[in-house]
Amino acid sequence: MLNTLIKPVAPNMYRYDEFDAQFVTERVNQFAGQVARRLSGELTEDQFKPLRLMNGLYLQLHAYMLRIAVPYGTLSSKQMRKLAHIARTYDKNFGHFTTRTNLQFNWIKLVDVPKILRELADVEMHCIQTSGNCVRNVTADQFAGATDEEIEDPRPLAEIIRQWSSLHPEFVFLARKFKIAVGATEKDRAALQWHDMAVQIVKNAQGRVGYKVMAGGGMGRTPYVAHVMSEFVEREDILAYLEAVLRVYNQDSRRDNIHKQRIKILINTIGPEEMRRRVAREFEELKRMGTLQLPQDELDRITAYFAPPKFETGLPDTIPDAGPDFANWAATNVHKHKAPGYAIATITLKTPGQVPGDATSEQMDVIADLMDQFSVGEVRVTHEQNLVLPHVRKQDLPAIYAKLKELDFAAPNAGLITDIIACPGLDYCDLANARSIPIAQSIAKKFENLDRQHEIGELKIKISGCINACGHHHAGHIGILGVDKKGVEFYQLILGGSGAEDASIGEIMGPGFGEHEIADAVERVVNVYLKTRKPGERFLDTYRRLGMAPFKDAAYEKVAA
Amino acid sequence: MLTANRLRDGDVLYRKGSGWVLMLSDGEVYREQAAADAALAAATAELARNEFVAPYLFEVREVGGKIIPVKEREIIRAAGPTVHPHTGKQAGQFHA
Numbered sequence: 211m212l213n214t215l216i217k218p219v220a221p222n223m224y225r226y227d228e229f230d231a232q233f234v235t236e237r238v239n240q241f242a243g244q245v246a247r248r249l250s251g252e253l254t255e256d257q258f259k260p261l262r263l264m265n266g267l268y269l270q271l272h273a274y275m276l277r278i279a280v281p282y283g284t285l286s287s288k289q290m291r292k293l294a295h296i297a298r299t300y301d302k303n304f305g306h307f308t309t310r311t312n313l314q315f316n317w318i319k320l321v322d323v324p325k326i327l328r329e330l331a332d333v334e335m336h337c338i339q340t341s342g343n344c345v346r347n348v349t350a351d352q353f354a355g356a357t358d359e360e361i362e363d364p365r366p367l368a369e370i371i372r373q374w375s376s377l378h379p380e381f382v383f384l385a386r387k388f389k390i391a392v393g394a395t396e397k398d399r400a401a402l403q404w405h406d407m408a409v410q411i412v413k414n415a416q417g418r419v420g421y422k423v424m425a426g427g428g429m430g431r432t433p434y435v436a437h438v439m440s441e442f443v444e445r446e447d448i449l450a451y452l453e454a455v456l457r458v459y460n461q462d463s464r465r466d467n468i469h470k471q472r473i474k475i476l477i478n479t480i481g482p483e484e485m486r487r488r489v490a491r492e493f494e495e496l497k498r499m500g501t502l503q504l505p506q507d508e509l510d511r512i513t514a515y516f517a518p519p520k521f522e523t524g525l526p527d528t529i530p531d532a533g534p535d536f537a538n539w540a541a542t543n544v545h546k547h548k549a550p551g552y553a554i555a556t557i558t559l560k561t562p563g564q565v566p567g568d569a570t571s572e573q574m575d576v577i578a579d580l581m582d583q584f585s586v587g588e589v590r591v592t593h594e595q596n597l598v599l600p601h602v603r604k605q606d607l608p609a610i611y612a613k614l615k616e617l618d619f620a621a622p623n624a625g626l627i628t629d630i631i632a633c634p635g636l637d638y639c640d641l642a643n644a645r646s647i648p649i650a651q652s653i654a655k656k657f658e659n660l661d662r663q664h665e666i667g668e669l670k671i672k673i674s675g676c677i678n679a680c681g682h683h684h685a686g687h688i689g690i691l692g693v694d695k696k697g698v699e700f701y702q703l704i705l706g707g708s709g710a711e712d713a714s715i716g717e718i719m720g721p722g723f724g725e726h727e728i729a730d731a732v733e734r735v736v737n738v739y740l741k742t743r744k745p746g747e748r749f750l751d752t753y754r755r756l757g758m759a760p761f762k763d764a765a766y767e768k769v770a771a
Numbered sequence: 772m773l774t775a776n777r778l779r780d781g782d783v784l785y786r787k788g789s790g791w792v793l794m795l796s797d798g799e800v801y802r803e804q805a806a807a808d809a810a811l812a813a814a815t816a817e818l819a820r821n822e823f824v825a826p827y828l829f830e831v832r833e834v835g836g837k838i839i840p841v842k843e844r845e846i847i848r849a850a851g852p853t854v855h856p857h858t859g860k861q862a863g864q865f866h867a
Contacts (some may be wrong), residue, residue, distance in 0.1 A: 248778070269781055271847060272781065272783060272859055274780070276783040315860070318781070320779050320781065321779045373839055563853050636847055638852060642844075648853055694830060697843060697844075699843055
């Protein structure tokens, strides 16, 4: 650790009230009883499986996997230390941050789960609704409350949605899982349009703050970008509106075919116009009943938990000169903060060769120290499997960078080609067809030269080990999908996707490449971009201008690249 | 071969005789389909003991005198994650 005398800092984030604490404790006790009944044979596996899934517990290839909710990606240092402790005590000393901003432990024993859940409850964490056909962990922009681009901090609304959707009696047994994200900026860092439902905080023509609601986005077997359900929902109506969307989905979605159960299928079957009509009808009914309003005082009460920290004034507002390595890191991993003298620092868990999203207990402990010492005790988990220190003084950036170097988490690559999303893939996952992580590692090693990365610029590679798309391959500028052909792994290239405000669905190039061919194929595709780009064009822009053909010819070596 | 996961910790098991072992190399290879089906039927009947879950058969082949699963999935289950060689059975780590 940095300094054993570092005092934990309590950041401004939601804290459990008596009801929350009792609710989580009761749920832990309930599941502990269910585990005991399973071990004793009172429950069969078929009876137990839906119960464990409701508590984030999967059986994977090597052991049980426990998925812990990190609501809207916000963690306190106390929680981070607890995660480090659990990794050390009950797992194999590391955890994995996921694209849902959760944390997964891959080596959990069923007999230990009740103890782990009690440890998590001690720090106001749980695994409820991290799996199963229910509303999953709500995600948000990782720069929330720190960026000057936002209309307001999206986390209070995300917390309200979390409370509303936790064990909502109508929505505990949906046709399929349901993912919600919240953002408050034009720049979309939370992949809003890829969610079952998303809320963007907006201002209308009169300057009033409200909510744009989108629905029907999703990845998986049938990718869709979300449709706008309403351009503007009044503040007090937001829960009623979201409930109306979920109610239509719950009533009208197909439950007879697992491939057609998501809301994206419903909306794209009946059409967005018809969906809006059905939602409007439900919404009017909910409004008429008046039982689901969001009172301003309740919004204010929740918002108060997320009050901005007291920013110091008079701080130097320049990033210090601390050598070329630090300057490279600052160029990619440091972003503008709303307060003078402060910055937002991204810690990419992606040093070339690392497992994207993995952190050891020791690394988590040191990050917790960094959070306390430099970022008001807070960190954010991003859907790109990175961490963000949201409120750091610019003058402290060199010290943070030095510590991250010791941790091997100082890669200056946020948003670059080696900042790759990868799902756990066949190395762990029972559903996977192919490994993802080794492909991410081989591509990152191929492009690890920093000058080359900077020359290439923004390029998002996203890798999934199966069609379920946990690695967001449809939304990658370059997406990679692992497939199984008679027990052998192959990898399809998908180009032109985006998870940002310019969301688009990537296009499949053609037949897959072998495990040892895919990184070279990616390199040939990137070389086409470097040869053909116009000034200022990102890879995605060049692809959109030229289309698939030149990239495909190069990837399959029909032309020299 | 026949495999399952142990209920209490999820560890990978391989059938040998009427019991289970932790290493693929110690497991039993059924050279006849009838023997494999009989082993699966016996294991399925034992599910009520609540010691293991999800038994199923998988294919192996013999390479240089070693038994190797045909599918990558089973190679990884037998050894551990390819990206963390210090974990899993490949590192001599078994749940106690």
